[in-house]
Amino acid sequence: MTDRQKPFLDALAGNAQQRPPFWLMRQAGRYLPEYRAVRAQAGGFLDLCYNPELATEVTLQPLRRYRMDAAILFSDILVVPHALGQALTFQEGEGPKLDPVRSAAELSRLRRDGFHERLQPVYEAVRRIRGAIPEDTALIGFAGAPWTVACYMVEGGGSKEFAQVKGWAYRDPAGFGALIDLLVDVTADYLAAQVDAGAETVQLFDSWAGVLPPGPFRRWVLEPTRRIVARFKALHPTVPVIGFPRGAGLQYDIYASESGVDAIGLDTTVPPVWAARTLQTRLPVQGNLDPIHLVTGGEALRDAALEILEVFGGRPFIFNLGHGVVPQTPPEHVAELAHLLRAWPEIV
């Protein structure tokens, strides 16, 4: 099947679709009982990420229920620091915990050799998923962007203030820059290896792009993204890159024009009318329904989805959430949304 026959890839290539293609960030996960069953069988969350058979199974689960236009590899952005040798655990209900890296001296604990060997199970999962998805469905690979991955590596887990990572970046930009440089190189190569294994596009998740002031945003979000895209494109010139600089606010504008990404993911706070006028005229956009509408459901969900479709439909557009599906989402609400998206524009 050519790209033109996969609506998701066709939209990414800049062609408006009659019915906008859709997928949902975190479409696989704890809101699905069948995910929880496999997760219990796998042992830990990382065991699931490194088990190609089970990772393939949980990737396919949401497609069976909702027939999204794209599958996203089941993995996590934190397998990159893990493959660099940083200790990582996921405690039930607590989120990730890492052994923090906070200085140039601690950076030397990270190892680049063996990186791809440790990620072989991920590449194997990509190969299996590509062989198992329907013909008209595309496969998305992904990685965290350097700034967001560095946030977890330096803070040692989630954070509210980001005092450690910002502190290092502001106090010692050369030392912190060495961490970012390392992440730029390995992330671009990691994405390229996912494409070699069968991914048809890649998304860079920059979940914490929104916590930096303008100067540091340029230096630690925009520049590293631009370098990853350049390094990745040298290997795979025709494979589209989707950037998702969550919370970037007014900086969405320079991100769209300077990062080199081919399409841009909008978070929940971005006003659709503004984005249609200033971003979608330059590149395909993806987003941006509030994931909490999938918890609430009903008329509010329907109205919010239709509003987004009306603003972005007709130009290159991929329907998605503005952030990931949350665990308390009733699966039936996702079914209602999928039904609406498949029926649009006839439904209105």
Ligand SMILES: Cc1c2[nH]c(c1CCC(=O)O)Cc1[nH]c(c(CCC(=O)O)c1C)Cc1[nH]c(c(CCC(=O)O)c1C)Cc1[nH]c(c(C)c1CCC(=O)O)C2
């Ligand atoms: C910041 C970030 C992470 N991981 C990710 C991001 C960027 C997007 C975002 O901002 O949400 C990206 C991610 N994580 C996961 C995927 C899988 C693919 C998908 O379906 O979208 C993707 C694309 C699975 C996951 N990653 C995680 C789970 C839940 C783990 C479990 O099953 O217990 C899943 C399904 C764990 C995870 N992983 C991470 C955190 C903070 C947590 C704990 C919070 C939580 O539990 O939801 C780091």
